[in-house]
Amino acid sequence: MRERTTTALGLDISERGISVALVATGAQGPRTLAAAHAALPAGDPGLHQAVSGKVLSGLLAQLGRRARGGRMRAALAVSVDPLVMQLLDLPPEMPTNLGEFVAGELRQCVPLSGETLVSDFCGVGAGVPRRLLAVAARADRIQELVKACTASGIVVEAVEPSLPAYARAFLERHVRAAHDDGATIALLGPGTLTVGVWRRGTLDFVRTRRRPADADTPTLLCKWLAEEWRAVIRYYETREGGGPLPDCRVVLQDGSHRADTLAPVLAAEAGTRSITVVDACEPGGDSASPAVSMTAVGAALGLLGGSPSPLRVNLVPKTVTEARSRFRHVLLTANACIMAFLGVFLASQFLPRATGAMDRRIEQTRREGKLHTTRALLAEEKYLDQEISRLQQEVQPLRQALQGRSQTPWPVILHAIRQAAPADVSVTQWQCTEGRTLQVQGLASSCPAAETLVRNLEAEGLFHTVRLSSVQRRQDDDGGLEYRIDCLLKAEGGKSP
Amino acid sequence: MRADRLRPYSYAARHAFSAALILIGVLALYRWVLAPHVTYLHAMQRFGSVVDRVAEEHDRISDARAAKLRHWRSLREERARLEEGVFTAVGARAFARGLLPLVEEVGCLVVAADFAGPGRAGRSREADAPAGIEMMYVSLAALGQPDQVSALLQRLGEHRPRVWIDSCRGDVSDGQAGRVACTLTLTLCVREDSTDGNDRRESTTATVGSHSSPVP
DSSP: OOTTOOEEEEEEEOSSEEEEEEEEEETTEEEEEEEEEEEOOTTOOSOOHHHHHHHHHHHHHHHOGGGGOTTOEEEEEEOOSSEEEEEEEOOSSOOSOHHHHHHHHHHTOGGGTTSOEEEEEEEESSSSOSEEEEEEEEHHHHHHHHHHHHHTTOOEEEEEEHHHHHHHHHHHHHHHHHOOOOEEEEEEOSSEEEEEEEETTEEEEEEEEEOOTTOOSHHHHHHHHHHHHHHHHHHHHHSTTOOOOOOEEEEEOSSSOOHHHHHHHHHHHHTOSOEEEEESEEOOSSTTSOOEEHHHHHHHHHHHOOOSOOOOOOOOOHHHHHHHHHHHHHHHHHHHHHHHHHHHHHHHHHHHHHHHHHHHHHHHHHHTTTTTSHHHHHHHHHHHHHHHHHHHHHHHHHHHHHTTOOOOOHHHHHHHHHHHOOTTEEEEEEEEETTTEEEEEEEESSHHHHHHHHHHHHHHTOEEEEEEEEEEEOSSSSOOEEEEEEEEEOOTTSOOO | OHHHHHTTSOHHHHHHHHHHHHHHHHHHHIIIIIHHHHHHHHHHHHHHHHHHHHHHHHHHHHHHHHHHHHHHHHHHHHHHHHHTTOBOHHHHHHHHHHHHHHHHHTTOEEEEEETTOTTSOSEEOOTTOOTTEEEEEEEEEEEEOHHHHHHHHHHHHHOSSOOEEEEEEEEEOGGGTTOEEEEEEEEEEEETTOOHHHHHHHHTTOOOOTTOOOOO
8 A cells, every 4th residue: 555645535336326435544544525425226236337337427526626636546345246255264284376275265155156256365363364354256247347437537446345344444433432443244235234243353254144035124124134143143152262242233235224213123123232223324424414435435444554454355357457457558658659759750850950950061161162172272282382492493593693782873863962062062073882882072162161062962861971071171272172071872762771 | 459469478578578569669760760860960970070171171271372372472573573683694795785885875975895894704603693693794984974974874773684883983074074984883693594485584574774775
């Protein structure tokens, strides 16, 4: 049992009605959230799937939205005819295959002979069980009920007889209220009477009897019930270590009698007041609350766990289990296939996009001409290397030959000298060597006149420096001056040499 | 139905069978649907890396080519500029033949002309001269008015290929009625073993002086 589940739906389906209860567990123990009951058409001993499905859908609608959760767990308590419950004492030597042992014992029951059975068993008592509770019913009847529930949207996880379910709910309340874990419960159905005795919380006795056909009046029915009650008492009196029986609780599930009319008659017939007669559905806390089926509550408690009666039998047919397993398997496989196909689809979408993007990038590079012109560029680069090498070989001797040579603007210089000479200064000689220095000689009337020539030459802007290097007065009659001016020519481009 | 056929098998076998079917289906899908794309993508990735390398190489070569092209053009311009100062052997001979008529053309009087140069041979292979270049020296003494001397110097300066005037001296004396005795030392750079083919090539880069007249 998964403890995290706190809410479960219990269903009680008998031949006369269907009850549902929504039960939740919490810190204060289990509580019934909602409950509903509907009677099935009288006179129809079979549970027709269509009718049950419609009734179930109506009951779920009454429970409201809380009962429609997709993950709601549901347990079904059934009282069908025939349904066999037996307590089997295990032999001292434990059988190797316990299942086959139980099935062999159940096949010996007359009501189920020749039928396809669905059966289950569980250990009774604490510790290593020495007794087994074996339960069997017709597989088609149980399968029919499960299909009806499935058609209504209820996924039934467990199917058990009504007696253990009712005992679970009753003992849970009885232990809390009176700290008593013993009870004798007799479920009176339309065709059978099932009696179970719980002592110290453990199922100690169980018996299923068919109702006599002539016990149709309350008096006859109570007489038969008292006789059955006395038989159980006699069994316990003759049984070693039997002890007194717990009080008996007769639960009416047949739908044809009422507890308040049957109880005094039964007390009179049995001669004891330790027999209580109750209806299957107990009234709610107030008059507005619907009646709650203790059997449905017990079935839900079986799923929620924590009950004092730990009987766990499950009559869900193997075909249903296999069908659910197949469905889960198919669902899982389908999901895996869908995921695989989705992955392949996404990959098949992504890969061409990635390839396309790369293709476009390569195409862009190709359009830019980088692919087919590289070889031509290489050839051109090699040709340029050869040409540069050839040109350098040609240029190098020319550079060496013409290094330091400059073109002196002689007409301009001569014109500048003539323009710079004042009237009292004459130029008799000029001489230039190596295109750098210019020496100007001549006669001047006076030193200031020679200085004027120097300044005028400087003003021409053709020379880097103009310097009056010598002045010498002549010894002849006129007394003029011989001068000599040294000029340093500007280099080509106007820079200093 | 397949479900009925599966019934005898255990849950584990059923799950294993489904898992195997799914695995086979996935492998088949991969083989037939995805594998061609994956193979193509891998090929494209390899081709893309090659294309990237080629593009990078293309850019590198293109940059280097542009730099070399600039260098080549600057060398061509420098060669053309330098060749303006170099005579061919034929051109040098033509210049020598046309020098004296040029002097007289501008109105000057040739006093002396020495095509062997001052103390040197006319065409010499100097020790520091580069291979393939010879120097030709000319000494020229002319007499003329200052304007005529200026014109002579201008004609020589405008001559192409260039004539290098190494030294220039002018003397003015009273006895010469204001005329100037000009003494020039000219240097011509002559390319050795230059042929007519080279002359034709050089004619595209060198500008011959408009006033130089060939000697008949």
